[in-house]
Amino acid sequence: MPELPEVETIRRQLDVRLPGRRIERATVLDPKLTAPESPQSIEDGLGGRVVRTVARRGKYLSLVLDGGDELVLHLRMTGRLHWRSGSEVDERYLRALLTFDDGSTLTFGDARRFGTARLLRAGSDDHAAYWDGRVGVEPLSADFTGRVLAELLAARRGPIKPLLLNQALVAGLGNMYVDEALFAARVHPLRVAGGLDADETRRLHRAIRDRLRVAVEAGGASIDSYRDGLGERGSMQGLLRVHLRAGDPCPRCRVPVRKTSVGGRGTYWCPSCQEDP
DNA sequence: ATTTTCCCCTGCCGGC
């Protein structure tokens, strides 16, 4: 599933290719992608525009256009963005297509059709209305300090894992990297968030940043449908320590990794390293 | 106010 490292990998690839290119034509094949706005309206809004930069907020990817309009994309579960230098498009689950003035193309493929595309217009309240309260602190930014994490956890009575999955608090963590970060920090996923002591909070803060950095460096994890912006696999899947590894020996203590359900999400952890709450 | 449940959608996998 595309989480922060996967989306950041795609962003970096697109940000050295798209800026300066003009969108010759936009085609939206699935009306659900742009709803409630119509495909026609989005196509008209994109045609002829030049991409200025490619940005990311949490798991959201934005093509910032000349004039300040912003095409916001979310890949959700199975979305894929694939840039090609030519117009030969081989995409099984194609939902949208951008053709640039030099003949290159960007496709949005998405087997399960959960992904979304919105066009935020400059000079309207689109930007504020869309972003307000949607995403919290960027975990790889300088803003995300140990103190900030401690403040987010303070007085929270719910378990730590669902809290870390809340995009409005920390932006970009998903099921996979939360499992990996909690393991690295030796914190059980069901611990009450506000009950972590100072040392545990500090370990968790470091673990989140470390795991995300390593994953970005590895180009993301291709555990199922994820491919990067050029259609290639990442290599983080081989570096996962507990996620999807039920029954395998814990890399730290050799006790078999276990799987349970937390907040309705498949959750992997080491019963020895991550003490019961 | 915060936390939990449900739903969207389709490929895949195990069981029979």
Added chain:
DNA sequence: TGCCGGCAGGGGAAAA
């Protein structure tokens, strides 16, 4: 071999 139920999960709305 083929059918079928269950599972996967990001996020947002609805319910608790």
